Amino acid sequence: MPRTITVGLDGSPESRAAAEWAAREAKLRGLPLKLVNVWEPVPTPMAQAPLLGAEPQQHGSTRHESAEGLRLRHPGIEITAEQVSGRPGEVLSRIADDAVLLVLGSRGLSGVGGFLVGSVGLAVVAHAERPVVLVRAGEQAADEHLMDRTGIPSAAAPYRPVVLGLDTDDPDPSLVEFAFDAADRRATSLRVVHGWNPPPYYAYGLSSDLELHTELARQEAATLTEVLRPWRQKFPAVEVVEESRYGTAAIHLVDASREASLVVVGRRIRRSPLGARIGPITHAVLHHATAPVAVVAHG
Structure with missing residues (x-):
């Protein structure tokens, strides 16, 4: 190994x-x-x-x-x-x-x-x-840490949170474990960001149907909680902040990177004649995140 x-x-x-x-x-x-x-x-x-x-x-x-x-x-x-x-x-x-x-x-x-x-x-x-x-x-090392009493980022202060971008439809274990492990080693919290959009057949009426939007948001948040449940048990020392948010995941992750010590995203391994792909969300995060970005390849 x-x-x-x-x-x-x-x-x-x-x-x-x-x-x-x-x-x-x-x-x-x-x-x-x-x-x-x-x-x-x-x-x-x-x-x-x-x-x-x-x-x-x-x-x-x-x-x-x-x-x-x-x-x-x-x-x-x-x-x-x-x-x-x-x-x-x-x-x-x-x-x-x-x-x-x-x-x-x-x-x-x-x-x-x-x-x-x-x-x-x-x-x-x-x-x-x-x-x-x-x-x-x-x-720099200080950029990964919170501000000290003087209002300046300091390597002596606790780490900023680790941010994980997670697709609840395909939550690969290696990606989730990498993020939890990174947060655990840094003795900091893990901020899990999940972006969602309604199915196409809901989309047209969603903006005018607050009740439907609320129900879909509740379902997405419940799914995220369920996906993370075993990982909370495996890493009990890690405080987890769940964010299931309507809209494009890349935008939410780039925004979250401003307060992160590390951003963790995934890349599906594709062995095809058309060549390897990074994926649009990971590609956007790589180009616009303001914290170090870890890309975890998975099957």
Whole structure:
């Protein structure tokens, strides 16, 4: 069974933020951390040029400096580093299979809360069958915590809640357990967000039928409670806040991310000739959430 947290590292601000997040997560889980630097070789004639020929050495230096810095800032964590050549998306997807989870960086949108997820990140999320966490550039330890008495987020204060996006029609156990476990390790609450819309044959008359809307809302909330019942029993220390809300789940999750330490969403594994898909809700959360996002692949 995989017993390592792995982070993809390329020396960028977003990958450094991902490495710091991964180190904190490794400490929470009591697991070793592996830094993986992926570089894509250039054709041989170009590699012989003076500047390009030094690229592997430059990547190796970045990897070494990052590992040493993390060891100093996070004493007690076993940290290893390796360099792998190949296409980043393919290499990272393969490496993810040997890890408890894979952590990647994602650039924050300038002036707008959210992620700018590149093609490599999206490809890895779409193909990896282990959990993948995306961390935005600039993410700091204090951002995961509540404000202290001075009104400033502080790593000494309790963690913000973990947010789980849950489809009650298909509540995969691995997704739910990942979120409960994350909240339990952080000694914080779990905010479960479920978005619902009425069946098509109800939709046209729903806006004018308050009684029908109320009944559908009651049914959805009751279903959510029932789905979470066994998990409450398995994780009795975790305070659970249930939110069954009318409307698009992605909008509610992005809104909830502003007060979250981590957002957890799922991705159904699809092996088809048409290729892997992320799904519209997870895709929207990846691009617009303001907290780190964990994508848990499930069957």
